Amino acid sequence: MSIDDVQEATLDELIAWARALVVPGQRRLLGLTGAPGAGKSTVAEQLVNALGPDVAVLVPMDGFHLANEVLIALGRRDRKGAHDTFDDGGYARLLASLRAQRADDPVVYAPRFRREIEEPIGSSIPVRPTTPLVVTEGNYLLLESGAWPAARACLDEVWFLAPDTGIRHDRLVRRHEAYGKSPEDAKRWALGSDERNAQLIESTSGRADRILRLP
Numbered sequence: 001m002s003i004d005d006v007q008e009a010t011l012d013e014l015i016a017w018a019r020a021l022v023v024p025g026q027r028r029l030l031g032l033t034g035a036p037g038a039g040k041s042t043v044a045e046q047l048v049n050a051l052g053p054d055v056a057v058l059v060p061m062d063g064f065h066l067a068n069e070v071l072i073a074l075g076r077r078d079r080k081g082a083h084d085t086f087d088d089g090g091y092a093r094l095l096a097s098l099r100a101q102r103a104d105d106p107v108v109y110a111p112r113f114r115r116e117i118e119e120p121i122g123s124s125i126p127v128r129p130t131t132p133l134v135v136t137e138g139n140y141l142l143l144e145s146g147a148w149p150a151a152r153a154c155l156d157e158v159w160f161l162a163p164d165t166g167i168r169h170d171r172l173v174r175r176h177e178a179y180g181k182s183p184e185d186a187k188r189w190a191l192g193s194d195e196r197n198a199q200l201i202e203s204t205s206g207r208a209d210r211i212l213r214l215p
Contacts, residue, residue, distance in 0.1 A: 006162050006213045014043065014159075014212070015050045021156060022055055022132050027101055029154055032137040033208065034161035035198035036081065037168035037175070040137040043161060043214070048135050057131050059098065061138020063111030064091040065120045079193050080118075083140045083200065088147040091138075095154035098127055098134050105129045115179050139197060142204035152207075160208035168198075 021028045030047075032040045041060065048056045064087045071077040076085050097108055109123035127134060140148050141158050152158065172194050173187050205211055 006211050009210075009212045009214060011043070011046060011214060014214075015047060017210075018047050018056070018133065018135070019051060022051070024132060025103070026132060027099060027134070028132060028156045029095060029099060029134045029136065031141045031152075031155040031158040032135070032161060033139060033141040033158055033201070033204075034163075035168060035201045036139065036194040037170075037172040037198075038161040038163055039171070039214070040139075040161055044135050044137040051133065053131075055131070056133040056135055057125070057127050059094070059110045059125055059127060059134055059136045060112065061086070061091055061136060061141070062113035063120050063122075063125070064088070064094075065113050067119060081139070081193060081197055083143055083146070083148070083197075086140070088140070088151065092147040092150040092154070095136065095151050099154045101127070101129045103129050118179075139201050140204075142207040143200075144204070144207075157209040158207070160205045160211045162202075162205065162211050162213050164213075 018030055021030055032044050034040050041062075044058050044060070048058045065080070066074075066076075066085055066087055068077060068080075071080055071085055076082070079085065094108075094110060098110075101108055107129065108127045110125040110127060111120050111122045112124045113120050136155070141152055141155065142148070142160070173183075177183060
């Protein structure tokens with residue numbers, strides 16, 4: 001399977017496929033991946049909202065962004081969002097913990113990323129042991145280096161979202177502008193650092209269970 005093997009699908013179809021993964025009394029994990037601006041966060045939120053809080057919870061990979069002070073110390077602040085600007089080991093360990101969580105285990109608290117401050121916030125997403133489906137989304141779920149393969153091994157399925165490139169670029173520019181970048185800086189970031197990351201991410205699409213394009 002490659003990026004050329006794109007399957008057109010509706011949101012209702014995605015919801016039905018996600019619901020089919022749910023097995024009461026068992027824990028399943030579904031991953032959504034794709035290049036920056038592919039719509040991962042939006043689709044993941046729509047899936048979880050449609051299934052309801054008793055069935056699904058969203059645990060984004062972005063909660064494992066390294067803090068800005070760490071990125072500065074490592075000399076990586078100017079390319080935040082690249083695969084080595086995340087705590088991939090921490091993410092893999094969290095997924096393993098969620099995979100092993102059973103009905104009589106305590107709540108697990110996952111981190112989230114706050115775009116308005118560009119920092120992760122720890123212990124802010126409660127995952128109850130009785131929730132059968134965990135949905136996670138992020139850029140590097142299919143990368144074959146570092147701890148990313150260990151994270152992938154915890155996921156029952158991974159879906160790759162592949163919108164048209166122009167749509168993806170427009171989303172990225174608007175996102176960067178919404179969080180304070182000038183139009184020039186937003187475009188420079190979207191077509192520079194983001195696009196370099198996108199090329200790496202798209203090279204992993206062949207390892208996805210589905211490659212999807214929504215209308």
